[in-house]
Amino acid sequence: MNKNSVTINGKEYTLSDEQLDITLLTYLREVLVLTGTKNGCEKGLCGSCTVIADNKAVRSCRMAMSKMTGKSIVTIEGMESPDGTLHPIQKAFLDSGAVQCGFCTPGMVMSAYVLLLSNPEPDRETVRKAMRGNLCRCTGYQQIIDAVELAAKRIKDQNLSILAGCLS
Template identity: 65%
Template sequence: MNSINVNGTDFSVKDEELELSLLDYLRERRFLTGTKNGCEKGLCGSCTVVIGGKALRACKTPVKKAVGTSVVTIEGMEGPGGELHPLQKAFMDAGAIQCGFCTPGMVMSAYALLLQNPEPSREEIRKALRGNLCRCTGYQQIIDAVELAAKIVREQAIPVEAGCER
C-alpha cells in the first residue's frame, strides 16, 4: 500500500492518485488549499511545499515521487494549539502580505531556508526566494519578514520545525 505523510498524518494513496501532481493531490484530495496554483508550470513558486527539508514545487512533483515522504504544507506550519509559526507572524508584522496569494509559497521557501541556515544574510534570503514571484509587495518587506523571523527564532530559542508547540 502506497502512503504519504502530510503535515504529520499518514494517508494511503490510491493507484489512480499516483499520476496526479502533488499540487492537485493536496488541493483536491486532501483539501489543503493553502498551497496555491499560480501557473502549474513551475514558474511562480506559489505551490511550494517542503519535503525532507527542501522546498519543492508541488505542481511539478508527481504524487508517485512523493510516496513514502513527509510533506509539509502551509497548513502544517502552525503549532498544535493553532499558534502561528514565527515566519507566519513575521510576514504579518513586517507588512509582507498584500493579496496573500504568493504568501504560502514564500513562507514554505523561507522555512526550508531557515531549516538549513538559521542566520541567513539578505542576499541568501533573496536567493532562496528567487523562484517565488510576488505581484504586490516589491519583495523588500518579504525579505524583512524572513530576516525578522530568523532573528526571533534565534533570540527566543523558538523551535523552527513546523507544527511545534511555541
C-alpha cells in the same frame, strides 16, 4: 508504512493507483482540500505551490504523487502549532507587512522555512537568493526579505523552535 503511503503534515495517507498519477498540488488541493497551497501557473514558474518534501522545497505542481511515496510533506497548514499559534515565520510575515493579496505567501513561507532550517542566520543577499524562485506581484519583495530576517532574529533571540508545528 504502506509502500503507496505518504505523510502529509504528520498524518499518513494511502494512495490509490489513480492518485499515484496526479500531481502533489492536485492531491493537496482537490483530494485533501488543503487549499492553502496555491496554484499560480501550474508550470513550475511562480513558486506559489511550494511545499516541503523531506525538508526540501518542491514545486507541487510539477511533482507526481508516485514520486512522493514514503516522503514526509509539510504544507502551509502544517506550519502552525496544534493550538493554532502561528509559526514564527508566519508571524514575521504579518508583522512586516509582507502579506498583501496573500497569494504568494504560502509558497514564500515554505521557501523561507527551508532556508532557515539549513541556515538560521542568513544575510540579506542570501535571503534574496533563496526567495527568488517565488514570484510576488504586490509587495516589491523588500517586506518579504524583512520578514525572513525578522523571523530568523526572533527564532534566535527568543530561542523559538523552527520546526513546523505539525512535526513538533
